Amino acid sequence: MAEFREWLWAHRNYFLIVLIPLLALPLPLVINTSEAKGGYAIILMALYWCTECIPPPAAAHLTALTDPILPPPQVCMHYLKDINMLFVGGLLVAVAVESCNLHKRIALRVLLLVGVRPALLLIGFMSVTAFLSMWISNTATTSMMLPIAHAVVKQLSDTEEQADARELGQAGRDNQALELSELREGKQAKAAQGKVETCSVEDGESEAERRRKAREEKYKSLSKGLSLCVCYSASIGGTATLTGTTPNLILKGQLDSLFPGNKDVINFASWFAFAFPNMLMMLVCAWLWLQCMYLGFNLRKSLGCGLQNARDHEAYQVMRNEYRKLGAMTYAEANVLALFSLLVALWFTREPGFMPGWASLLFNKGNQTYVTDSTVAILVALLLFALPSQIIRSPLESRKEGGKVKAPPGLLTWQVVHERMPWNIILLLGGGFAxxxxxxxxxxxxxLGNSLTPLQNIPPFGISVLLCLLVATFTECSSNVATTTLFLPILASMAISIKIHPLYVMLPCTISASLAFMLPVATAPNAIAFSYGNLKVIDMAKAGFMLNIIGVFTINLALNTWGAAMFGLNEFPSWANATMTGP
Structure with missing residues (x-):
């Protein structure tokens, strides 16, 4: 029986692939309405995504087969939209930053500035990880930052162990000199001193053991705190920019699809203006919570000031040596940094909102938009392929080196893109939009939206909080891509039914989909941190539960303060009233 259960579990995916569509089949056959057929398609893809019985990118193609209304040619048009190209362009820049190690240089430079005091380490690692996660994938950021964090902790522990050994050794030598002087006083004194020696040795052993246990406990807590701060801040940092994490792009894509007349209410600049201050609030709250859990709330002791002793200096040298290994900034790094800065500047100034941007001044004809955030991203990505990674030398200089003359490669090559580009996310995005x-x-x-109309008896703030808690709970067991894809169309319809601004529920729920803090399987950064072996599931659950609650309330605080002023959330928009009325 045990062997059969083991065999059944090992082959579960094949059974799920067959059973899921068969068990859900009565829904379209018995009810036989367009809503039931649409529900069948959603149930099929949602369960395939959640169980991962087939790879999620492959499951994203199901919509082309199961759409109950549209023919396949019209469905397939949604697999590569403007928002997908924005994602591709942003990822190409991120790949270039990773390939030239620019992200590691930035990380180590900031860590050298903050120092190695425990609380400062938490601040340093969280701020660097969050900043990098705004631009490159949270998985890559976590994979880079965690080894650095654990190397610093190990060095701090080894340095303290050596310092304790020196102190105990010095104490032992002092006791030995005292014993030699007392031996001259006779046999009686010698016997008495023998007893003292035994006690002294026992005391010395107990003191060494006590210090060892205290040191191990101290750095075990610090190691847990740093692991959690890195994986949590990677998830938090991705919420700050439109391209930082996939759910943000899903919101932008679905908003443009469901409400074509929304007048580009969400773009890179407007998202950043809303989400970046919220990200900072969440980051500070996460730091305070992890500080309380793993370092205690004695900030004065934890923060200290500067490098106070040799132990701190030796741990600081670890990071300094890593930074020195990078050498001087190369020509390629400088060019990638310049193009990255250009990309961010163009994104911010395209349509800043409070004034006309360069896109509307130069490229608009009538009401037609000819330049979007994706246009900027693809332009900078093409420059990465076009510009050389080294200074092009004259023919005379090339001949002096001997050998075959070769032109330098571009800042980004297609081989690097092929190896590092997560193409599966593009398919997931396309399947979600379809x-x-x-x-x-x-x-x-x-x-579904009309069935939620009883919620109109609850104040809008309460609706938002409840939905955010629901999404934050759901995303612990499912990918944030699946969560936002499934929830956002329903939330949009619900907002129309109860006459509240669609963004009032769609925006906070999108950010809440990134609050996957409680389980190792909830998101890739959590799994990477857990794989280092110093964390238990209960550690992540205890820390993540409170952070989920904190995150939901900080998001809703931002929504009802500057978010309401920015997006006009207190009024029902005309562009929402003109759409979502059904076929």
Whole structure:
């Protein structure tokens, strides 16, 4: 029986692939409405995504087969939209930053500035990880930062161990000199001194053991705190920019698809203006919570000031040596940094909102937008392929070196892109957009939204908090891509039904989908931190539960203060009233 259960578990994916569509099949056959057929398509993809019985990118193609209303040519158009190109362009720049090690130089430079005091280490690692996660994937950021964090902790522990050994050794030598002087006083004194020696040795052993246990406990807590601060800040940092994490792009894509007349209410600049201050609040709260859990709340002791002793100096040297290994900034790094800065500047100034941007001044004709955030991203990505990674030398200089003359490669090569580009996310995005469009055309999202109209008896703030808690709980067991893809069309329809601004529920729930803090399987950064072996599931659950609550309330605080002023959330927009009325 045990062997059969083991065999059944090992082959579970094949059974799920067959059973899921068969068990859900009565829904479209018995009810036989467009809403039921749309529900069948959503259930099929949602369960395939959640169980991962087939790879999620492969499951994203199901919409092309199961859409109940639209023919495949119209469905397939949603697999590569403007928002997908924005994602591709942003990822190409991120790949270039990673390939030239620019992100590691930035990380070590900041850590050298903050120092190695425990609380400062938490601040340093969290701020660096969050900043890098705004631009490159949270998985790559976590993979880079965790080894640095654990190397610093190990050096701090080894340095303290050596210092304790020196102190105990010095104490032993002092006791030995005292004993030699007392031996001259006779046999009686010698016997008495023998007893003292035994006690002294026992005391010395107990003191060494006591210090060892205290040191291990101290650095075990610090190691846990640093592991959690890195993986949590990677998730938090991704919420600050439109391209920082996939759910943000899903919101932008679905908003443009469901509400075509929204007048680009969400772009890179407007998202950053709303989400970056919220990210800072969440980061500070996470730091205080992890500080209390693993270092105690004695900030004066934890922060200290500067390098106070030799132990700190030796640990500081670890980071300094890592930084020195990078050498001087190369020509390629300088160019990638310049192009990255250009990309950010163009994104911010394209349509800043409070004034006309360069896109509307130079490239708008009538009401037609010819330049979007994706245009900027692709332009900078093409420059990465076009510009050389080294200074091009004259023919005379090339001949002096001997050998075959070769032109330097570009700042980014297609081989590097092929190895590091997460193409699967592009398919996931496309499948999600196609699924959302099918849900809209089949009126399923409208029916689900209307079924939630009893929520109109609750104040909007309460609705937002409840939905955020629901999404934050759901995302612990499912990918944030699946969570936002499934929830956003329903939330949009619900907002229309109860006459509140769609962004009032869609925006906070999108950010809440990144609050996957409680379980190692919830997100890739959590799994990477857990793989180092110093964390237990209960450690992550205890720390993550409170952070989920804190995150939900900081998001809703931001939503009802500067978010309401920025997006006009207190009024029902005209562009929402003109759409989502069903087929």
């Amino acid at each position: 699924l959302a469009h099918g849900s809209e055309k089949s009126s399923l999202s409208l029916w």
